[in-house]
Amino acid sequence: MALIITDECINCDVCEPECPNGAISAGDEIYVIDxxxxxxxxxxxxxxxxxxxxxxxxxxxxxxxxxxxxxLMAKYERLSAT
Incomplete structure:
Protein backbone atom coordinates (compact mmCIF):
# COMPACT_ATOMS: atom_id res chain seq x y z
CA MET A 1 0.00 0.00 0.00
CA ALA A 2 1.45 3.36 -0.90
CA LEU A 3 1.34 6.27 1.48
CA ILE A 4 -0.46 9.57 0.93
CA ILE A 5 -0.01 13.03 2.36
CA THR A 6 -3.22 14.59 3.65
CA ASP A 7 -4.21 18.23 3.57
CA GLU A 8 -3.04 18.57 7.17
CA CYS A 9 0.47 18.89 5.66
CA ILE A 10 2.19 22.08 6.85
CA ASN A 11 4.89 22.04 4.13
CA CYS A 12 7.65 21.72 6.70
CA ASP A 13 9.97 20.11 4.12
CA VAL A 14 11.20 17.29 6.39
CA CYS A 15 9.68 14.32 4.55
CA GLU A 16 11.04 14.90 1.06
CA PRO A 17 14.75 14.35 1.80
CA GLU A 18 13.96 11.27 3.92
CA CYS A 19 12.38 9.32 1.04
CA PRO A 20 14.94 6.84 -0.34
CA ASN A 21 12.91 6.38 -3.54
CA GLY A 22 12.40 10.05 -4.38
CA ALA A 23 8.64 9.50 -4.22
CA ILE A 24 7.87 12.74 -2.35
CA SER A 25 7.79 16.10 -4.08
CA ALA A 26 6.24 19.52 -3.63
CA GLY A 27 2.74 19.66 -5.06
CA ASP A 28 0.64 22.72 -5.84
CA GLU A 29 -0.36 23.25 -2.21
CA ILE A 30 1.14 20.41 -0.18
CA TYR A 31 3.71 17.70 -0.64
CA VAL A 32 2.61 14.66 -2.65
CA ILE A 33 3.73 11.04 -2.90
CA ASP A 34 4.06 9.27 -6.24
CA LEU A 72 6.32 -3.57 -2.20
CA MET A 73 9.58 -5.57 -2.24
CA ALA A 74 9.09 -6.37 -5.93
CA LYS A 75 8.53 -2.66 -6.62
CA TYR A 76 11.69 -1.83 -4.64
CA GLU A 77 13.66 -4.37 -6.70
CA ARG A 78 12.32 -2.91 -9.97
CA LEU A 79 13.20 0.63 -8.85
CA SER A 80 16.66 -0.45 -7.70
CA ALA A 81 17.39 -2.08 -11.05
CA THR A 82 17.06 1.19 -12.96
Missing amino acids: PDLCTECVGHYDEPQCQQVCPVDCIPLDPDRRESREE
Whole structure:
Protein backbone atom coordinates (compact mmCIF):
# COMPACT_ATOMS: atom_id res chain seq x y z
CA MET A 1 0.00 0.00 0.00
CA ALA A 2 1.45 3.36 -0.90
CA LEU A 3 1.34 6.27 1.48
CA ILE A 4 -0.46 9.57 0.93
CA ILE A 5 -0.01 13.03 2.36
CA THR A 6 -3.22 14.59 3.65
CA ASP A 7 -4.21 18.23 3.57
CA GLU A 8 -3.04 18.57 7.17
CA CYS A 9 0.47 18.89 5.66
CA ILE A 10 2.19 22.08 6.85
CA ASN A 11 4.89 22.04 4.13
CA CYS A 12 7.65 21.72 6.70
CA ASP A 13 9.97 20.11 4.12
CA VAL A 14 11.20 17.29 6.39
CA CYS A 15 9.68 14.32 4.55
CA GLU A 16 11.04 14.90 1.06
CA PRO A 17 14.75 14.35 1.80
CA GLU A 18 13.96 11.27 3.92
CA CYS A 19 12.38 9.32 1.04
CA PRO A 20 14.94 6.84 -0.34
CA ASN A 21 12.91 6.38 -3.54
CA GLY A 22 12.40 10.05 -4.38
CA ALA A 23 8.64 9.50 -4.22
CA ILE A 24 7.87 12.74 -2.35
CA SER A 25 7.79 16.10 -4.08
CA ALA A 26 6.24 19.52 -3.63
CA GLY A 27 2.74 19.66 -5.06
CA ASP A 28 0.64 22.72 -5.84
CA GLU A 29 -0.36 23.25 -2.21
CA ILE A 30 1.14 20.41 -0.18
CA TYR A 31 3.71 17.70 -0.64
CA VAL A 32 2.61 14.66 -2.65
CA ILE A 33 3.73 11.04 -2.90
CA ASP A 34 4.06 9.27 -6.24
CA PRO A 35 2.45 5.87 -5.57
CA ASP A 36 4.49 4.29 -8.35
CA LEU A 37 7.68 5.12 -6.44
CA CYS A 38 6.49 4.60 -2.86
CA THR A 39 7.52 1.28 -1.31
CA GLU A 40 6.78 2.37 2.28
CA CYS A 41 10.58 2.13 2.60
CA VAL A 42 10.46 -1.66 2.15
CA GLY A 43 13.92 -2.66 1.01
CA HIS A 44 15.50 0.35 2.72
CA TYR A 45 14.16 0.62 6.28
CA ASP A 46 11.86 -1.20 8.70
CA GLU A 47 9.39 1.71 8.80
CA PRO A 48 8.42 4.51 6.41
CA GLN A 49 10.86 7.30 7.11
CA CYS A 50 8.48 10.07 6.08
CA GLN A 51 6.01 8.95 8.76
CA GLN A 52 8.80 8.91 11.34
CA VAL A 53 9.80 12.55 10.75
CA CYS A 54 6.38 14.09 10.05
CA PRO A 55 5.55 16.48 12.91
CA VAL A 56 1.80 16.48 12.22
CA ASP A 57 1.21 12.79 11.41
CA CYS A 58 -0.35 13.54 8.02
CA ILE A 59 1.07 10.55 6.09
CA PRO A 60 -1.29 7.58 6.40
CA LEU A 61 -1.56 4.48 4.25
CA ASP A 62 -3.52 5.08 1.05
CA PRO A 63 -6.56 2.78 1.25
CA ASP A 64 -6.93 2.95 -2.53
CA ARG A 65 -3.44 1.55 -3.15
CA ARG A 66 -3.28 -1.77 -1.30
CA GLU A 67 -0.01 -3.65 -1.77
CA SER A 68 1.43 -6.57 0.17
CA ARG A 69 4.93 -6.54 1.58
CA GLU A 70 5.92 -8.88 -1.25
CA GLU A 71 4.51 -6.48 -3.85
CA LEU A 72 6.32 -3.57 -2.20
CA MET A 73 9.58 -5.57 -2.24
CA ALA A 74 9.09 -6.37 -5.93
CA LYS A 75 8.53 -2.66 -6.62
CA TYR A 76 11.69 -1.83 -4.64
CA GLU A 77 13.66 -4.37 -6.70
CA ARG A 78 12.32 -2.91 -9.97
CA LEU A 79 13.20 0.63 -8.85
CA SER A 80 16.66 -0.45 -7.70
CA ALA A 81 17.39 -2.08 -11.05
CA THR A 82 17.06 1.19 -12.96
